[in-house]
Amino acid sequence: MTLSKPQYSPDCSCDEAGSAGRLLSLEQALARGLALASAVEEMERLPLARATGRITATAVRTTTPLPQFDNAGMDGYALRLSDMAGNGPWVLPVAGRVAAGDPPAECWPKGSVLRILTGAPVPDGADAVLMQEQADRQEGRVVLHARPRRDENIRRRGEDLQAGAEILPAGIEIGPREAAALAVAGMGEVTVRRQVRVAIFSTGSELREPGEPLAPGQIWNANRYMLRAALDRRWVALTDLGAVPDDAGALAAALRLATETADMVITTGGVSVGDEDHMPRLVREAGGEIHAMRIAMKPGKPVTLGYLGAAVFAGLPGNPVSAFVTLKVLAAPILERLAGIGRPATRDRLVMPVAEALDRKPGRLEFRPVRLVAPAEGGTRRIAWLAPSYSARVALLAGADGLAVIPPALSHVAAGDYLEVLTF
């Protein structure tokens, strides 16, 4: 079960949820959306090789210190500082050789050095490894030209992590860095959360698949492929129901099918006020509840959040840029909560000056596709506007570098003002 009880009246026919007149702020809508979701509880234990892209379900701790044994950081000679009295150079016999993968040297007489290679175990009693560039090898002996500092070029047992130290917290997507950290600590298996089951469909009688011929009035379905690409994650199990025409019966059937197995249902289109915008009504008629709709954001005002059966429902607007933006700022954080992802998504935010002034109608928080351009004279990159109107111009997004965030009250942005940008 993925639902938690909200603290406010869930019936969205009331003003509070944003349906009548007053718009919800994005913060309010996001809080309500997040309150609908909690992390899927089931976990699975996977071999590390199959855990890529999955979400850690528990904190992972080392069982041994890392590194497990003192080892050489350079190719060179293991030595005792007590054998290097007075001023050098020092000439010492080479008593043996130890390479990475060899067991530690057993016999190492005082007054000698050991030839040692990077990663090889450093013998007990060694004070340092002198790198070979500071020595000259001769028949059976070596001339040492420098006295290393104590511990120089020795990686001591446990200096990386003590036994029991946390390698990764719960809620982390296993990418290349995380996989390497788990592997170096010897974790052959990892406990991850099960995949989040997401069902999607696009609504609209005008939609055809890319590659198909178009009759007059028809368009190619962009949102389906935007959603598919965005949800192509190893922690998502996707059911794609394709496109459904603006017919109440067909849409209700698609909603039923989608909610049979899904933790989250994401649709596009049909959430505005037109005669063929059926989605909020159908969700209610199917026994679902709507917790947020009509949000003071641009694009994306008609986005609709709630639940249906055991699934969280996110009805994104049909305009492709609106669908993209509402997925990024509303539906994706809810989905990440379902997946058990814990790391706050603050990584891809920058603050930058704008290149040119902009006048706009105040009232809604705006996410405007922009390019980030370096001035010809060099220096900080600046925000460059792309087009005055953009909700429907999805081709523009592919050439954008991010979304500039314009606070609701601003009617004028001056050249040189700083704005936050959500970078792609």
Ligand SMILES: Nc1nc2c(c(=O)[nH]1)N[C@H]1C(S)=C(S)[C@@H](COP(=O)(O)OP(=O)(O)OC[C@H]3O[C@@H](n4cnc5c(N)ncnc54)[C@H](O)[C@@H]3O)O[C@H]1N2
């Ligand atoms: N009288 C009003 N009309 C509209 C309002 C409003 O407040 N009052 N809001 C506008 C805003 S803002 C948006 S955003 C759209 C959202 O409408 P819907 O979510 O109901 O979307 P549709 O009407 O189904 O489609 C809108 C637009 O997008 C095209 N579309 C839809 N799906 C796709 C797809 N999968 N791929 C490509 N393009 C798609 C569709 O053909 C329409 O052109 O409502 C405004 N209207």
Ligand code: MOO
């Ligand atoms: O709110 Mo709509 O999403 O501007 O195009």
